[in-house]
Structures are given as C-alpha cells and as structure tokens.
C-alpha cells in the first residue's frame with residue numbers, strides 16, 4: 001500500500017507526515033520550503049481519511065494473520081468452557 005503523499009499547493013514540496021496529521025486534524029500548516037500556508041480545505045482530506053482507514057484495516061488484518069490462530073484457539077476453548085457451564089446449569093434445571 002502506498003503512503004499518503006501531499007504536496008504544497010504553492011511550490012509542490014512534499015508535506016511531511018507529521019504535517020499531514022495536522023491537516024487531518026483540521027489545522028493549517030506551513031510549507032517547510034516556501035513557507036506558504038496550506039489549509040485543510042486545499043486538499044481532499046476525505047480521501048485521506050478513507051485511505052488511512054483502509055490502511056488501519058490492513059494493519060488489523062496483518063495482526064490477525066500473525067496472531068490470529070493463537071487468538072482463535074484461545075477464544076474457542078473459552079467458548080467451550082462457557083458452553084459446558086451453560087449445559088451444566090441447564091441440566092440442573094431439568
């Protein structure tokens with residue numbers, strides 16, 4: 001997945017990630033090269049947010065891929081425990 005790239009509206013210099021974060025928090029930023037003010041409305045921030053969301057989702061998928069099996073095994077044994085507990089209680093009612 002490609003990283004977000006935003007360029008200064010005036011000189012075209014690449015905006016560093018920490019400034020992009022500011023833009024997404026609705027703050028205006030100043031270009032490090034030419035010093036002009038770049039406003040959040042100058043960019044399509046909705047697109048950025050979508051991009052970030054899918055990136056976050058992919059991160060979760062990665063985490064699940066690497067630790068998922070262990071997690072699901074844990075959950076499965078937990079669910080079985082609960083199931084057995086419920087079945088025991090049901091038997092008592094009978």
Ligand SMILES: [Zn+2]
Pocket residue numbers: 008009010011012013031032033034035036
């Ligand atoms: Zn600039």
